[in-house]
Amino acid sequence: MASPRELSTEEILEIIQQVADEVIRPRFRALATHEIAEKAPGDLVTVADRESEVRLTEILGRAYPDAVIIGEEATAEDPRLPGRLLGAAHGFTIDPVDGTKNFVHGKKDYAVMVGEVRDGRTVRSWIWQPEHQQAYVAVRGEGVTRNGVLLSRGAPGEDPTGWVGHSARTVVRQRPADAALGRITMSALCCGIDYPRMTTGETDFLVYGRPRPWDHVPGILMVEELGGSALLTNGAEYVPGVDGFGLVVGATPYVTAAVRTALGSRLGTRPTPTQAE
Numbered sequence: 001m002a003s004p005r006e007l008s009t010e011e012i013l014e015i016i017q018q019v020a021d022e023v024i025r026p027r028f029r030a031l032a033t034h035e036i037a038e039k040a041p042g043d044l045v046t047v048a049d050r051e052s053e054v055r056l057t058e059i060l061g062r063a064y065p066d067a068v069i070i071g072e073e074a075t076a077e078d079p080r081l082p083g084r085l086l087g088a089a090h091g092f093t094i095d096p097v098d099g100t101k102n103f104v105h106g107k108k109d110y111a112v113m114v115g116e117v118r119d120g121r122t123v124r125s126w127i128w129q130p131e132h133q134q135a136y137v138a139v140r141g142e143g144v145t146r147n148g149v150l151l152s153r154g155a156p157g158e159d160p161t162g163w164v165g166h167s168a169r170t171v172v173r174q175r176p177a178d179a180a181l182g183r184i185t186m187s188a189l190c191c192g193i194d195y196p197r198m199t200t201g202e203t204d205f206l207v208y209g210r211p212r213p214w215d216h217v218p219g220i221l222m223v224e225e226l227g228g229s230a231l232l233t234n235g236a237e238y239v240p241g242v243d244g245f246g247l248v249v250g251a252t253p254y255v256t257a258a259v260r261t262a263l264g265s266r267l268g269t270r271p272t273p274t275q276a277e
Contacts, residue, residue, distance in 0.1 A: 007063050012114065013126055013135055015059055020112050020130045023052040024097060028131065029106045036104055039076050044100045049073055053096035056114065060092050067091055070241075072214045082213050085241025091117045093240070095214035099190025108132060111192020115217030117240045125218035127192045136196045138222040144199050153201040153226050155252050160262065163255060166194060167207035171266050179262040195219025198251060199226055205259045207267065208247040213240050220249060229253040231260055233267040 007015075027035065027048040035047040053071040060069055068084045068091035075081045085091050092114060097103050099110035108131035116124040127136040138144045144151045156163050160180045166187040167173055173184045187194050187206065197203040199222050208216070211232065217240050220230045230238035233246025246267035250256030260267065 005063075009124055009126075009137060009139055012060075012124075013128070013137060016056070016112050016114060016126055016128045017130075017135070019052050019055045019059075020128060023055060024048045024103075024112065025130050028103065031104060044104050045073065045076070046097065046100060046104060048103070049097045049100055052112065053094055056094050056096065060094075060114075064090065064092070069094065070213055072096065072212070075212075075214075082241050082243070085117055085213055086120070086239070088117065088241075089119060091240075093117070093214045093217045095192070095218075098192040098215065099188070102188075102190055109188050109190050109193045111190060113192050113214065113218040115213070115221065115240070117217065120239060120241075122217050122221040122240055125221045127196060127218050127222070129192060129196070134196065136199060136222060138218070138225050140221065140225070142225075144222045144225050146196070146199070151199050151226065153199060153251065155227065156204040156255055160255075160258055163204040163259075164202070165205045165207065165259065166197075166203055169207060169209060172207045172263060175263055175266060179264075181259065181262050191215045191219055195222055195249075198223055198228065198249070201251075203251075205248065205250040205255050207259065207263065208249070210245055211238060211242060211247045216247065216249075223249055223251070227252055229256045231256050233260075235260070 037045050039045050050073050053073045057069050068088045070081050071094040095113040098113050103110040112128045114126045115122050123140045125138045136146050161182045163182050165184040168187045194206050228251045230249040232244050248256050248260045
């Protein structure tokens with residue numbers, strides 16, 4: 001059965017903010033030991049992650065009963081879920097607490113992220129940074145806003161040594177000496193912080209490991225709306241739900257291609273299970 005009424009972009013943002021206020025923020029810097037667990041070595045999950053994902057999934061599921069909904073914590077239970085986005089007519093991705101490690105350690109750099117996909121293309125996305133009170137929203141063809149103000153950014157200069165890049169991957173930050181790039185520093189360990197920094201011009205490129213949809217669907221739409229692009233290690237364009245390894249996101253297609261060329265085979269070097277991606 002089709003949804004009786006499309007939820008507006010503003011309504012979905014309000015839902016995300018309300019869930020954050022009711023479920024996530026009361027746990028910030030107040031987590032008990034038993035409310036934190038590991039899904040895998042170094043991969044933390046909290047009661048806030050699980051409860052907020054359930055709430056968001058239920059709300060979106062009621063509004064869009066035919067949509068495929070892919071949540072990070074649900075995927076931990078069923079790893080086949082992300083593949084359902086491929087070929088789906090309609091779907092949502094949910095990252096209930098992006099930057100869980102930051103959240104657990106009382107750092108403000110965490111976010112709630114939701115993306116909407118129709119027929120393989122991301123059409124709307126939301127990144128809410130509760131502690132910074134910053135809302136980044138994108139609608140395909142309509143640009144990106146921060147707290148309701150339309151954003152724009154200039155293209156980086158032609159000289160790659162002047163570009164600003166971030167990655168959590170040690171093998172990327174310790175790039176070969178002949179790579180024609182500027183310094184690559186540590187990411188925020190939160191895509192919900194990294195991608196917004198690209199929209200404001202603070203960052204020119206990002207390098208990640210696996211292209212998990214809840215991590216990248218929202219931010220890549222924002223980057224694309226501002227003239228950027230995303231490529232997998234093999235040179236294919238990013239598609240929501242695709243698996244693989246190695247993802248480069250640049251402020252322009254030229255930046256994306258140049259970073260991929262400069263880093264070469266290092267993009268395909270899989271990190272250890274405990275290394276952040």
